[in-house]
Amino acid sequence: MISQDEAFRVQDELRARLVIPSEPVAVPPTVVGLDVTYEVGSDRAVAAAVVVDVATLAVVEVAAFAGTTDFPYVPGLLAFREVPLLTAAIERLTTTPELLVCDGYGLAHPRRFGLASHLGTLLDLPSYGVAKTPYVGTFDPPGPGRGDSSDLIDSGAVVGRVVRTREGVKPVFVSAGHRVGLADCAALTVRLSGRYRIPEPTRQADIESRRILREWQ
DNA sequence: GCGACAG
DNA sequence: ATCTTGTCGC
Numbered sequence: 001m002i003s004q005d006e007a008f009r010v011q012d013e014l015r016a017r018l019v020i021p022s023e024p025v026a027v028p029p030t031v032v033g034l035d036v037t038y039e040v041g042s043d044r045a046v047a048a049a050v051v052v053d054v055a056t057l058a059v060v061e062v063a064a065f066a067g068t069t070d071f072p073y074v075p076g077l078l079a080f081r082e083v084p085l086l087t088a089a090i091e092r093l094t095t096t097p098e099l100l101v102c103d104g105y106g107l108a109h110p111r112r113f114g115l116a117s118h119l120g121t122l123l124d125l126p127s128y129g130v131a132k133t134p135y136v137g138t139f140d141p142p143g144p145g146r147g148d149s150s151d152l153i154d155s156g157a158v159v160g161r162v163v164r165t166r167e168g169v170k171p172v173f174v175s176a177g178h179r180v181g182l183a184d185c186a187a188l189t190v191r192l193s194g195r196y197r198i199p200e201p202t203r204q205a206d207i208e209s210r211r212i213l214r215e216w217q
Numbered sequence: 218g219c220g221a222c223a224g
Numbered sequence: 225a226t227c228t229t230g231t232c233g234c
Contacts, residue, residue: 036224040226073225075222082224104223114223135223168234173223 001070007077011113017121019179020107025126027188028098029053030060032090033201034119035103036082037209039217043068046216047085048209051095052201057194059204063092064212075135076110079118086119099180100127101192101201106177106185108136108152108160120178127177128185130202134173142171147190149174161186165193172197 002010033050045068051061065088071080082104090097105114106129120127137154139162146167152160152175160175163186174189176182192199198206 036225038224038225045225073224075224078224109223129223131223133223 002080004074004077007080008111010080011111011118014118014121015111015113017124018113018117020176021179021181023181024184025180027054027184027191028126029055030095031099031101031188031192031201032093032095032097033101033199033203033205034086034089035202035205035209036085037206037213038069039213043070044213044217045069045085046209046213047082047089048205048212049086049089049093049097050201050204050208051093051097052192052204054191057192057200061093061095062204062208063089064208065089065092066212066216078104079115082115083119083122087123090123097123097125100125100177101199102127102129102177103131103202103205105129105131105135105160105173106175108154108173108175110136112159114175114177116175116177124178126179128180128188129175129177130189130199131173131175132198144168146193149186158182163189165190165197165199166195169197172199
């Protein structure tokens with residue numbers, strides 16, 4: 001396992017490859033939702049990569065990787081815990097991944113390099129993060145309706161958007177990862193959310209990784 | 218120094 | 225993250 005100082009250096013090196021376009025990018029026909037479920041009291045875990053059709057929100061393909069983590073959970077270093085498992089799951093897909101939807105943050109991170117940015121630059125794929133709870137930054141509550149959103153601001157910079165995916169539910173925290181701008185990420189999050197607060201790709205990845213871990217142990 | 222801290 | 229079902233409410 002690498003040290004925290006080494007992990008910081010890896011983040012600095014990978015951040016040099018980061019590309020955040022200021023113009024909108026085309027929405028791909030499919031996206032890949034990602035999540036990891038851990039076994040209680042051990043370092044065994046299952047990562048799931050779920051391909052979702054953007055037009056219908058239907059699950060097109062599920063791939064998973066069961067293994068062990070070698071890095072503890074450290075806020076700000078989540079990528080070092082989850083990226084090896086997630087990349088292994090992504091490599092098992094037969095569908096070509098076009099855009100990664102991660103459970104966590106991208107640029108809304110203490111060093112502007114969360115899990116979504118890490119995975120995106122490593123695989124050179126468009127990526128962004130959807131988190132369920134705040135981490136860095138301040139924000140005003142978004143309006144009450146589906147699609148309402150507000151800026152997530154850290155150190156004077158807009159690092160993400162707080163997005164209401166359903167009327168009357170807690171918002172989610174969206175930030176760009178790599179090769180996609182924040183406005184696209186926020187709009188896509190609303191498009192990818194149907195009946196639930198969590199957008200379908202990461203919601204299905206959560207469900208699948210749980211189910212596979214349950215059957216695997 | 219103290220508390221807070223994605224999953 | 226994880227331990228966990230039903231239940232209240234829109």
